Amino acid sequence: PIDIAVTLGLALARDNASADELMRCADLALERARLEKRALAIYEAALKPAARDQLSLLGELRHAVEHDELRLFFQPKIEFKTGRVTGVEVLLRWQHPTRGLLGPADFIPFAEQTGFIRRLTRWTLDRAIAQGAKWQRAHKPLSVAVNISADDIGDVRLDSRVAGMLSRHQLPPALLTLELTESGFIEDPTRALRMLDAIASLGVNLSIDDFGTGYSSLSHLARMPVHEVKIDRSFVIGLESDAEFAPVVRSAIDMGHGLGLKVVAEGIETEAAAARLRDFGCDVAQGYLYAKPMPLAALEAWLDGKERVPVIAFPVDFPIEDFADTVSLAVY
Numbered sequence: 001p002i003d004i005a006v007t008l009g010l011a012l013a014r015d016n017a018s019a020d021e022l023m024r025c026a027d028l029a030l031e032r033a034r035l036e037k038r039a040l041a042i043y044e045a046a047l048k049p050a051a052r053d054q055l056s057l058l059g060e061l062r063h064a065v066e067h068d069e070l071r072l073f074f075q076p077k078i079e080f081k082t083g084r085v086t087g088v089e090v091l092l093r094w095q096h097p098t099r100g101l102l103g104p105a106d107f108i109p110f111a112e113q114t115g116f117i118r119r120l121t122r123w124t125l126d127r128a129i130a131q132g133a134k135w136q137r138a139h140k141p142l143s144v145a146v147n148i149s150a151d152d153i154g155d156v157r158l159d160s161r162v163a164g165m166l167s168r169h170q171l172p173p174a175l176l177t178l179e180l181t182e183s184g185f186i187e188d189p190t191r192a193l194r195m196l197d198a199i200a201s202l203g204v205n206l207s208i209d210d211f212g213t214g215y216s217s218l219s220h221l222a223r224m225p226v227h228e229v230k231i232d233r234s235f236v237i238g239l240e241s242d243a244e245f246a247p248v249v250r251s252a253i254d255m256g257h258g259l260g261l262k263v264v265a266e267g268i269e270t271e272a273a274a275a276r277l278r279d280f281g282c283d284v285a286q287g288y289l290y291a292k293p294m295p296l297a298a299l300e301a302w303l304d305g306k307e308r309v310p311v312i313a314f315p316v317d318f319p320i321e322d323f324a325d326t327v328s329l330a331v332y
């Protein structure tokens, strides 16, 4: 037996409305139906000004997807122990025709509220997986991490979509990571777990983003098929300013390891923070200290530059075994 639920947003065509406009009105009605947990909502012409703004933003977002205004930026993830780049996180930007380059804060929350995020996620996943496959074909495999939203987890076809994209682009599933925040499984943990299990069984990695800022229970965490936690930036910043943060961060890292997970720290901006995290046994680093999120060409130049750095000296007690297959880093 399969449970299928349908939510409808209805808009009526009057006054020669264009198809685009009509679709946007229907989207708004759909959003209302979702918010109010009703099966059907009908678009009303008497829009509040805020709703009118939303209507045009939604239209612009649709346009952005259809006319290639969205850009993938990449931020490297670096293994503490070896300095090796283990992968990149894909972060979305919008090259808006009049407002310039917009960060996710300007449009992701809105896309999440309106349900448009699923469309954005499909677009981003497809491009990111295609790029991952390109690197793989060029014999420079890089693991690619894509952020997904709580609403994406509610999409019953998410796993089959991901599987379809992986096979279409020929990317080994182990080179894809999906990052989701704890809020992704708070609303309906049972359903979320089922979807996460399905995704994990494809061989795709799962990562808990902004770890430590949500409210998920430890029992959920223990049952989730995740491979990685990302300690939130606020803790990394706190490490420098606040003595109390150190035991919290250390415990979070230990807990991650206790659960058999890889621990990533994000938002590292200073050597001091990096040194402490390294001492605490954190596995992977990400932050402006290493590299900011950048477009593809800049990332490739950065990676090339990294490969060209010669190894000039080793400190006396350098763990050389750990470096057997990476000879490109070493800056002191």
Ligand code: C2E
Pocket: 075, 090, 091, 092, 103, 104, 105, 108, 117, 121, 124, 147, 148, 149, 179, 209, 210, 233, 266, 267, 268, 269, 286, 287, 288, 289, 293
């Ligand atoms: P996130 O996934 O936790 O991404 C990390 C954010 O921290 C990124 O911001 C990144 O640019 C920023 N960051 C990295 N290192 C540093 C640092 O050293 N210092 C500071 N101050 N910031 C740093 P960004 O790109 O603005 O993205 C913000 C959030 O938007 C992301 O948080 C993610 O939740 C969301 N997001 C981005 N792209 C997507 C996407 O394609 N889909 C979805 N659903 N969400 C996305």
Ligand code: MG
Pocket: 089, 147, 179, 209
């Ligand atoms: Mg992330």
Ligand code: MG
Pocket: 209, 210, 230, 232, 233, 266
């Ligand atoms: Mg984060």
